Amino acid sequence: xxxxxxxxxxxxxxxxxxxxxxxxxxxxxxxxxxxxxxxxxxxxxxxxxxxxxxxxxxxxxxxxxxxxxxxxxxxxxxxxxxxxxxxxxxxxxxxxxxxxxxxxxxxxxxxxxxxxxxxxxxxxxxxxxxxx
Amino acid sequence: xxxxxxxxxxxxxxxxxxxxxxxxxxxxxxxxxxxxxxxxxxxxxxxxxxxxxxxxxxxxxxxxxxxxxxxxxxxxxxxxxxxxxxxxxxxxxxxxxxxxxxxxxxxxxxxxxxxxxxxxxxxxxxxxxxxxxxxxxxxxxxxxxxxxxxxxxxxxxxxxxxxxxxxxxxxxxxxxxxxxxxxxxxxxxxxxxxxxxxxxxxxxxxxxxxxxxxxxxxxxxxxxxxxxxxxxxxxxxxxxxxxxxxxxxxxxxxxxxxxxxxxxxxxxxxxxxxxxxxxxxxxxxxxxxxxxxxxxxxxxxxxxxxxxxxxxxxxxxxxxxxxxxxxxxxxxxxxxxx
Numbered sequence: 420x421x422x423x424x425x426x427x428x429x430x431x432x433x434x435x436x437x438x439x440x441x442x443x444x445x446x447x448x449x450x451x452x453x454x455x456x457x458x459x460x461x462x463x464x465x466x467x468x469x470x471x472x473x474x475x476x477x478x479x480x481x482x483x484x485x486x487x488x489x490x491x492x493x494x495x496x497x498x499x500x501x502x503x504x505x506x507x508x509x510x511x512x513x514x515x516x517x518x519x520x521x522x523x524x525x526x527x528x529x530x531x532x533x534x535x536x537x538x539x540x541x542x543x544x545x546x547x548x549x550x551x
Numbered sequence: 552x553x554x555x556x557x558x559x560x561x562x563x564x565x566x567x568x569x570x571x572x573x574x575x576x577x578x579x580x581x582x583x584x585x586x587x588x589x590x591x592x593x594x595x596x597x598x599x600x601x602x603x604x605x606x607x608x609x610x611x612x613x614x615x616x617x618x619x620x621x622x623x624x625x626x627x628x629x630x631x632x633x634x635x636x637x638x639x640x641x642x643x644x645x646x647x648x649x650x651x652x653x654x655x656x657x658x659x660x661x662x663x664x665x666x667x668x669x670x671x672x673x674x675x676x677x678x679x680x681x682x683x684x685x686x687x688x689x690x691x692x693x694x695x696x697x698x699x700x701x702x703x704x705x706x707x708x709x710x711x712x713x714x715x716x717x718x719x720x721x722x723x724x725x726x727x728x729x730x731x732x733x734x735x736x737x738x739x740x741x742x743x744x745x746x747x748x749x750x751x752x753x754x755x756x757x758x759x760x761x762x763x764x765x766x767x768x769x770x771x772x773x774x775x776x777x778x779x780x781x782x783x784x785x786x787x788x789x790x791x792x793x794x795x796x797x798x799x800x801x802x803x804x805x806x807x808x809x810x811x812x813x814x815x816x817x818x819x820x821x822x823x824x825x826x827x828x829x830x831x832x833x834x835x836x837x838x839x840x841x842x843x844x845x846x847x848x849x850x851x852x853x854x855x856x857x858x859x860x861x862x863x864x865x866x867x868x869x870x871x872x873x874x875x876x877x878x879x880x881x882x883x884x885x886x887x888x889x
Binding site for chain 1: 627631632634635638642645646649653656657699700701
């Protein structure tokens with residue numbers, strides 16, 4: 420969590436530096452690397468979540484309720500397994516659909532905006548992408 | 552009035568609002584494969600509920616959240632006892648919510664068919680499961696002395712609960728069709744009107760059967776008060792008026808009447824429950840009530856203040872979305888967002 424957060428900050432600083440100095444042509448490897456940074460927020464989010472859950476163990480409500488006291492008495496392990504498998508299947512299906520859409524829209528590229536921005540106000544990032 | 556009663560009423564209001572609002576968008580979701588002949592029509596149908604379905608669904612989350620905070624024992628017993636039905640409900644709502652967002656993102660007919668199927672299933676499942684749950688709350692389920700559900704999954708699928716599920720599902724479909732008759736034009740509008748005409752008599756008969764059975768299988772006859780008469784009578788009057796307005800072809804009023812019908816079905820169920828929240832079929836003393844299932848008075852007090860501030864704000868902005876999107880949705884491909 421902390422690592423990916425710091426990595427994101429570092430990437431932002433490098434990107435800001437490149438943009439301010441308009442050094443777009445000089446660091447092509449940086450732009451090749453950037454798409455892989457998409458994974459970092461997801462990584463930070465998931466690992467952060469795992470950290471809080473594992474860090475609270477053996478409490479479910481810190482200092483008040485322990486895990487074994489929080490277990491539902493009437494929910495059998497069979498039911499839990501059923502729901503676990505169900506959620507894995509549904510989320511597996513949703514991951515496939517999401518990745519498919521992400522790849523599809525990444526290949527299409529950014530959509531043209533409805534109202535074209537006037538040229539003189541076009542930020543440097545956009546103009547450089549357009550000229551490539 | 553104690554805060555416990557106030558929160559019981561508030562939860563009733565939340566479920567009532569939920570079923571009035573999400574009732575029609577569930578109905579629209581169920582009608583989608585039957586009313587939408589081609590992709591353009593299906594997109595038009597989805598766009599009628601597009602701006603509303605997620606806001607409507609929040610009423611269910613709020614009702615669940617209010618149950619958790621005001622009556623934690625009710626929440627614990629119900630969510631553990633109804634584990635598998637609520638799991639299925641969640642799966643349905645997940646697939647439905649994603650389907651609305653994903654279906655329009657790809658042209659492939661198979662892709663769209665897949666998500667249309669998810670919308671259909673995701674709308675049908677809650678329409679069956681929630682009435683099954685509510686019928687069982689009021690009919691009584693095996694709850695032991697320690698507030699634990701002592702039955703199984705199939706205990707919940709008794710004839711009374713299934714009757715409730717069928718009656719309410721068809722009511723929601725009719726409710727959805729009358730919503731579509733106000734929000735669409737041309738072929739879809741005509742077909743939606745036809746469906747309301749077809750369903751009205753069936754729904755009326757099923758609701759009357761459900762009402763009579765409710766008075767037979769629950770303990771309401773031993774605890775009758777005037778509200779147990781007034782609420783069902785308003786509901787019956789509303790569904791009969793819906794029939795009257797149907798004959799006069801005033802579809803806006805038909806929708807208003809189906810809203811009132813949905814509302815009073817739910818209100819009647821809560822009126823019969825009160826002051827219990829879950830009825831035990833094993834021993835009346837083991838039922839969960841607004842006293843033994845409640846949070847501490849301090850919690851209820853804080854929640855009351857918060858609710859008094861925020862509920863009106865939410866009501867205003869939800870009402871605003873309906874005002875903004877009050878016009879009919881036409882089949883104009885470039886204007887449809889879903």
